[in-house]
Amino acid sequence: MTGTILIVEDEEKIATLLRDYLRLAGFDVCCLAGGAEAAPWVREHAPDLVLLDLMLPGRDGLEICKDVRVFSSVPIIMITARIEEIDRLLGLELGADDYICKPFSPREVVARVKAVLRRSGPGQTTALAGLVMDGACYRAALDGHELDLTAVEFKLLQFLAASPGRIYSRQQLMDRIYPDERVVADRTIDSHIKKLRKKIADVAPGEDLIHSVYGVGYKFERASRRE
Known part of the structure:
Protein backbone atom coordinates (compact mmCIF):
# COMPACT_ATOMS: atom_id res chain seq x y z
CA MET A 1 0.00 0.00 0.00
CA GLY A 121 -10.13 4.26 -0.58
CA PRO A 122 -12.45 4.98 -3.54
CA GLY A 123 -10.96 2.18 -5.59
CA GLN A 124 -11.31 -0.50 -2.97
CA THR A 125 -13.80 -3.33 -2.90
CA THR A 126 -15.43 -3.81 0.49
CA ALA A 127 -17.81 -6.44 1.81
CA LEU A 128 -19.86 -6.25 4.99
CA ALA A 129 -23.04 -7.99 6.17
CA GLY A 130 -23.91 -9.20 2.68
CA LEU A 131 -23.16 -5.80 1.16
CA VAL A 132 -20.41 -5.70 -1.48
CA MET A 133 -19.21 -2.35 -2.82
CA ASP A 134 -16.69 -1.75 -5.60
CA GLY A 135 -15.47 1.83 -5.54
CA ALA A 136 -13.60 1.50 -8.83
CA CYS A 137 -16.85 1.30 -10.80
CA TYR A 138 -19.40 2.51 -8.22
CA ARG A 139 -21.21 -0.81 -8.11
CA ALA A 140 -22.94 -2.23 -5.05
CA ALA A 141 -24.77 -5.49 -4.39
CA LEU A 142 -26.74 -6.77 -1.42
CA ASP A 143 -26.95 -10.54 -0.95
CA GLY A 144 -25.97 -10.94 -4.60
CA HIS A 145 -28.62 -8.51 -5.88
CA GLU A 146 -27.20 -5.45 -7.61
CA LEU A 147 -28.24 -2.02 -6.34
CA ASP A 148 -28.70 0.58 -9.06
CA LEU A 149 -27.16 3.53 -7.20
CA THR A 150 -26.22 7.01 -8.32
CA ALA A 151 -22.68 8.17 -7.53
CA VAL A 152 -23.92 10.21 -4.56
CA GLU A 153 -26.00 7.31 -3.21
CA PHE A 154 -23.00 5.00 -3.57
CA LYS A 155 -20.68 7.35 -1.67
CA LEU A 156 -23.28 7.85 1.04
CA LEU A 157 -23.83 4.11 1.54
CA GLN A 158 -20.09 3.36 1.39
CA PHE A 159 -19.33 6.00 4.01
CA LEU A 160 -22.04 4.82 6.41
CA ALA A 161 -21.20 1.14 5.95
CA ALA A 162 -17.49 1.76 6.64
CA SER A 163 -18.32 2.33 10.34
CA PRO A 164 -21.32 0.15 11.31
CA GLY A 165 -23.23 1.49 14.29
CA ARG A 166 -21.56 4.90 14.23
CA ILE A 167 -24.04 7.79 14.06
CA TYR A 168 -23.39 10.65 11.62
CA SER A 169 -25.20 13.99 11.62
CA ARG A 170 -26.60 15.42 8.39
CA GLN A 171 -23.81 18.00 8.35
CA GLN A 172 -21.10 15.34 8.65
CA LEU A 173 -22.65 13.38 5.78
CA MET A 174 -22.94 16.49 3.62
CA ASP A 175 -19.30 17.37 4.33
CA ARG A 176 -18.22 13.92 3.16
CA ILE A 177 -20.50 13.71 0.13
CA TYR A 178 -20.01 17.32 -0.98
CA PRO A 179 -16.46 18.29 0.08
CA ASP A 180 -16.27 21.08 -2.54
CA GLU A 181 -18.24 23.50 -0.33
CA ARG A 182 -21.20 23.78 -2.71
CA VAL A 183 -24.43 25.14 -1.26
CA VAL A 184 -26.65 22.20 -0.32
CA ALA A 185 -30.08 22.33 1.32
CA ASP A 186 -30.25 21.01 4.86
CA ARG A 187 -32.64 18.18 3.91
CA THR A 188 -30.71 17.00 0.84
CA ILE A 189 -29.25 14.09 2.81
CA ASP A 190 -32.76 13.03 3.87
CA SER A 191 -33.77 12.86 0.22
CA HIS A 192 -30.75 10.72 -0.69
CA ILE A 193 -31.40 8.43 2.28
CA LYS A 194 -35.04 7.98 1.25
CA LYS A 195 -34.07 6.99 -2.29
CA LEU A 196 -31.30 4.71 -1.01
CA ARG A 197 -33.67 2.92 1.37
CA LYS A 198 -36.17 2.37 -1.48
CA LYS A 199 -33.51 0.81 -3.69
CA ILE A 200 -32.42 -1.47 -0.84
CA ALA A 201 -36.06 -2.45 -0.19
CA ASP A 202 -36.50 -3.29 -3.89
CA VAL A 203 -33.90 -6.08 -3.64
CA ALA A 204 -34.29 -6.96 0.05
CA PRO A 205 -37.88 -6.36 1.23
CA GLY A 206 -38.14 -5.81 4.96
CA GLU A 207 -34.45 -5.01 5.39
CA ASP A 208 -33.48 -1.89 7.32
CA LEU A 209 -29.80 -1.13 6.83
CA ILE A 210 -29.87 2.63 7.33
CA HIS A 211 -31.38 3.71 10.63
CA SER A 212 -32.59 7.16 11.64
CA VAL A 213 -31.51 8.35 15.09
CA TYR A 214 -34.02 10.97 16.12
CA GLY A 215 -32.50 14.41 16.55
CA VAL A 216 -29.00 13.18 15.66
CA GLY A 217 -28.64 11.65 12.19
CA TYR A 218 -28.16 8.26 10.57
CA LYS A 219 -26.22 5.03 11.02
CA PHE A 220 -25.64 1.80 9.09
CA GLU A 221 -26.49 -1.40 10.91
CA ARG A 222 -27.87 -4.71 9.73
CA ALA A 223 -29.94 -6.09 12.58
CA SER A 224 -30.78 -9.39 10.94
CA ARG A 225 -29.56 -11.39 7.99
CA ARG A 226 -31.97 -12.89 5.51
CA GLU A 227 -31.60 -16.61 5.01
Whole structure:
Protein backbone atom coordinates (compact mmCIF):
# COMPACT_ATOMS: atom_id res chain seq x y z
CA MET A 1 0.00 0.00 0.00
CA THR A 2 1.28 3.47 -0.93
CA GLY A 3 0.20 7.06 -0.45
CA THR A 4 1.13 10.31 1.24
CA ILE A 5 0.73 10.64 5.00
CA LEU A 6 0.87 13.97 6.83
CA ILE A 7 2.01 13.78 10.46
CA VAL A 8 1.10 16.80 12.60
CA GLU A 9 3.01 16.26 15.84
CA ASP A 10 5.09 18.69 17.91
CA GLU A 11 7.09 16.02 19.76
CA GLU A 12 10.04 15.45 17.43
CA LYS A 13 10.88 11.96 18.69
CA ILE A 14 7.33 10.71 18.14
CA ALA A 15 7.09 12.34 14.72
CA THR A 16 10.41 10.84 13.64
CA LEU A 17 9.46 7.39 14.91
CA LEU A 18 6.14 7.43 13.06
CA ARG A 19 7.78 8.82 9.93
CA ASP A 20 10.41 6.07 9.85
CA TYR A 21 7.90 3.23 10.36
CA LEU A 22 5.50 4.61 7.76
CA ARG A 23 8.29 5.05 5.22
CA LEU A 24 9.38 1.46 5.82
CA ALA A 25 5.78 0.46 5.08
CA GLY A 26 6.02 2.19 1.68
CA PHE A 27 4.36 5.56 2.40
CA ASP A 28 5.57 9.04 1.52
CA VAL A 29 5.57 11.06 4.73
CA CYS A 30 5.60 14.77 5.55
CA CYS A 31 5.77 16.21 9.08
CA LEU A 32 4.52 19.46 10.59
CA ALA A 33 5.27 20.53 14.16
CA GLY A 34 2.67 23.29 14.54
CA GLY A 35 -1.07 23.40 14.14
CA ALA A 36 -1.46 26.74 12.34
CA GLU A 37 -0.13 25.48 8.99
CA ALA A 38 -1.86 22.07 9.02
CA ALA A 39 -5.18 22.89 7.30
CA PRO A 40 -3.56 25.04 4.56
CA TRP A 41 -1.05 22.23 3.90
CA VAL A 42 -3.85 19.69 3.53
CA ARG A 43 -5.73 22.00 1.15
CA GLU A 44 -2.63 22.52 -1.01
CA HIS A 45 -1.14 19.02 -1.05
CA ALA A 46 -4.18 16.70 -0.60
CA PRO A 47 -2.52 13.88 1.41
CA ASP A 48 -4.11 10.43 1.56
CA LEU A 49 -4.31 10.46 5.39
CA VAL A 50 -3.50 12.75 8.31
CA LEU A 51 -2.05 11.62 11.66
CA LEU A 52 -3.07 14.50 13.92
CA ASP A 53 -1.90 15.12 17.48
CA LEU A 54 -4.55 16.63 19.74
CA MET A 55 -2.31 18.98 21.75
CA LEU A 56 -0.42 21.26 19.37
CA PRO A 57 1.06 24.76 19.55
CA GLY A 58 -0.81 27.41 17.59
CA ARG A 59 -4.00 25.44 16.97
CA ASP A 60 -5.13 22.21 18.61
CA GLY A 61 -6.09 19.01 16.81
CA LEU A 62 -9.84 19.38 17.31
CA GLU A 63 -9.81 22.82 15.69
CA ILE A 64 -7.67 21.53 12.82
CA CYS A 65 -9.98 18.56 12.29
CA LYS A 66 -12.98 20.87 12.14
CA ASP A 67 -11.19 23.21 9.69
CA VAL A 68 -10.16 20.37 7.38
CA ARG A 69 -13.64 18.85 7.32
CA VAL A 70 -14.99 22.05 5.77
CA PHE A 71 -13.17 21.31 2.50
CA SER A 72 -11.82 17.74 2.61
CA SER A 73 -12.87 14.19 3.45
CA VAL A 74 -9.26 13.04 3.90
CA PRO A 75 -9.07 10.30 6.57
CA ILE A 76 -7.87 11.65 9.93
CA ILE A 77 -6.44 9.60 12.80
CA MET A 78 -6.10 11.59 16.01
CA ILE A 79 -3.24 10.84 18.42
CA THR A 80 -3.25 12.03 22.00
CA ALA A 81 -2.26 11.36 25.59
CA ARG A 82 -5.72 12.49 26.75
CA ILE A 83 -7.80 9.36 27.16
CA GLU A 84 -10.96 10.84 28.65
CA GLU A 85 -14.14 9.60 26.98
CA ILE A 86 -15.33 13.11 26.16
CA ASP A 87 -12.15 13.80 24.17
CA ARG A 88 -12.57 10.61 22.16
CA LEU A 89 -16.22 11.26 21.41
CA LEU A 90 -15.59 14.91 20.53
CA GLY A 91 -12.80 13.98 18.15
CA LEU A 92 -15.01 11.50 16.31
CA GLU A 93 -17.96 13.90 16.28
CA LEU A 94 -15.83 16.49 14.49
CA GLY A 95 -15.03 13.99 11.76
CA ALA A 96 -11.97 12.01 12.84
CA ASP A 97 -11.88 8.47 11.43
CA ASP A 98 -9.96 6.84 14.27
CA TYR A 99 -8.35 7.66 17.60
CA ILE A 100 -5.09 6.34 19.10
CA CYS A 101 -3.91 7.04 22.65
CA LYS A 102 -0.29 7.46 23.77
CA PRO A 103 1.73 5.45 24.52
CA PHE A 104 1.26 3.32 21.40
CA SER A 105 3.13 0.80 19.30
CA PRO A 106 4.31 2.34 16.00
CA ARG A 107 3.45 -0.98 14.33
CA GLU A 108 -0.11 -0.59 15.57
CA VAL A 109 -0.25 2.91 14.11
CA VAL A 110 0.91 1.60 10.73
CA ALA A 111 -1.73 -1.13 10.89
CA ARG A 112 -4.45 1.39 11.77
CA VAL A 113 -3.34 3.67 8.93
CA LYS A 114 -3.62 0.81 6.45
CA ALA A 115 -7.03 -0.21 7.83
CA VAL A 116 -8.44 3.32 7.54
CA LEU A 117 -7.07 3.69 4.00
CA ARG A 118 -8.61 0.37 2.98
CA ARG A 119 -11.96 1.54 4.37
CA SER A 120 -11.92 4.92 2.71
CA GLY A 121 -10.13 4.26 -0.58
CA PRO A 122 -12.45 4.98 -3.54
CA GLY A 123 -10.96 2.18 -5.59
CA GLN A 124 -11.31 -0.50 -2.97
CA THR A 125 -13.80 -3.33 -2.90
CA THR A 126 -15.43 -3.81 0.49
CA ALA A 127 -17.81 -6.44 1.81
CA LEU A 128 -19.86 -6.25 4.99
CA ALA A 129 -23.04 -7.99 6.17
CA GLY A 130 -23.91 -9.20 2.68
CA LEU A 131 -23.16 -5.80 1.16
CA VAL A 132 -20.41 -5.70 -1.48
CA MET A 133 -19.21 -2.35 -2.82
CA ASP A 134 -16.69 -1.75 -5.60
CA GLY A 135 -15.47 1.83 -5.54
CA ALA A 136 -13.60 1.50 -8.83
CA CYS A 137 -16.85 1.30 -10.80
CA TYR A 138 -19.40 2.51 -8.22
CA ARG A 139 -21.21 -0.81 -8.11
CA ALA A 140 -22.94 -2.23 -5.05
CA ALA A 141 -24.77 -5.49 -4.39
CA LEU A 142 -26.74 -6.77 -1.42
CA ASP A 143 -26.95 -10.54 -0.95
CA GLY A 144 -25.97 -10.94 -4.60
CA HIS A 145 -28.62 -8.51 -5.88
CA GLU A 146 -27.20 -5.45 -7.61
CA LEU A 147 -28.24 -2.02 -6.34
CA ASP A 148 -28.70 0.58 -9.06
CA LEU A 149 -27.16 3.53 -7.20
CA THR A 150 -26.22 7.01 -8.32
CA ALA A 151 -22.68 8.17 -7.53
CA VAL A 152 -23.92 10.21 -4.56
CA GLU A 153 -26.00 7.31 -3.21
CA PHE A 154 -23.00 5.00 -3.57
CA LYS A 155 -20.68 7.35 -1.67
CA LEU A 156 -23.28 7.85 1.04
CA LEU A 157 -23.83 4.11 1.54
CA GLN A 158 -20.09 3.36 1.39
CA PHE A 159 -19.33 6.00 4.01
CA LEU A 160 -22.04 4.82 6.41
CA ALA A 161 -21.20 1.14 5.95
CA ALA A 162 -17.49 1.76 6.64
CA SER A 163 -18.32 2.33 10.34
CA PRO A 164 -21.32 0.15 11.31
CA GLY A 165 -23.23 1.49 14.29
CA ARG A 166 -21.56 4.90 14.23
CA ILE A 167 -24.04 7.79 14.06
CA TYR A 168 -23.39 10.65 11.62
CA SER A 169 -25.20 13.99 11.62
CA ARG A 170 -26.60 15.42 8.39
CA GLN A 171 -23.81 18.00 8.35
CA GLN A 172 -21.10 15.34 8.65
CA LEU A 173 -22.65 13.38 5.78
CA MET A 174 -22.94 16.49 3.62
CA ASP A 175 -19.30 17.37 4.33
CA ARG A 176 -18.22 13.92 3.16
CA ILE A 177 -20.50 13.71 0.13
CA TYR A 178 -20.01 17.32 -0.98
CA PRO A 179 -16.46 18.29 0.08
CA ASP A 180 -16.27 21.08 -2.54
CA GLU A 181 -18.24 23.50 -0.33
CA ARG A 182 -21.20 23.78 -2.71
CA VAL A 183 -24.43 25.14 -1.26
CA VAL A 184 -26.65 22.20 -0.32
CA ALA A 185 -30.08 22.33 1.32
CA ASP A 186 -30.25 21.01 4.86
CA ARG A 187 -32.64 18.18 3.91
CA THR A 188 -30.71 17.00 0.84
CA ILE A 189 -29.25 14.09 2.81
CA ASP A 190 -32.76 13.03 3.87
CA SER A 191 -33.77 12.86 0.22
CA HIS A 192 -30.75 10.72 -0.69
CA ILE A 193 -31.40 8.43 2.28
CA LYS A 194 -35.04 7.98 1.25
CA LYS A 195 -34.07 6.99 -2.29
CA LEU A 196 -31.30 4.71 -1.01
CA ARG A 197 -33.67 2.92 1.37
CA LYS A 198 -36.17 2.37 -1.48
CA LYS A 199 -33.51 0.81 -3.69
CA ILE A 200 -32.42 -1.47 -0.84
CA ALA A 201 -36.06 -2.45 -0.19
CA ASP A 202 -36.50 -3.29 -3.89
CA VAL A 203 -33.90 -6.08 -3.64
CA ALA A 204 -34.29 -6.96 0.05
CA PRO A 205 -37.88 -6.36 1.23
CA GLY A 206 -38.14 -5.81 4.96
CA GLU A 207 -34.45 -5.01 5.39
CA ASP A 208 -33.48 -1.89 7.32
CA LEU A 209 -29.80 -1.13 6.83
CA ILE A 210 -29.87 2.63 7.33
CA HIS A 211 -31.38 3.71 10.63
CA SER A 212 -32.59 7.16 11.64
CA VAL A 213 -31.51 8.35 15.09
CA TYR A 214 -34.02 10.97 16.12
CA GLY A 215 -32.50 14.41 16.55
CA VAL A 216 -29.00 13.18 15.66
CA GLY A 217 -28.64 11.65 12.19
CA TYR A 218 -28.16 8.26 10.57
CA LYS A 219 -26.22 5.03 11.02
CA PHE A 220 -25.64 1.80 9.09
CA GLU A 221 -26.49 -1.40 10.91
CA ARG A 222 -27.87 -4.71 9.73
CA ALA A 223 -29.94 -6.09 12.58
CA SER A 224 -30.78 -9.39 10.94
CA ARG A 225 -29.56 -11.39 7.99
CA ARG A 226 -31.97 -12.89 5.51
CA GLU A 227 -31.60 -16.61 5.01
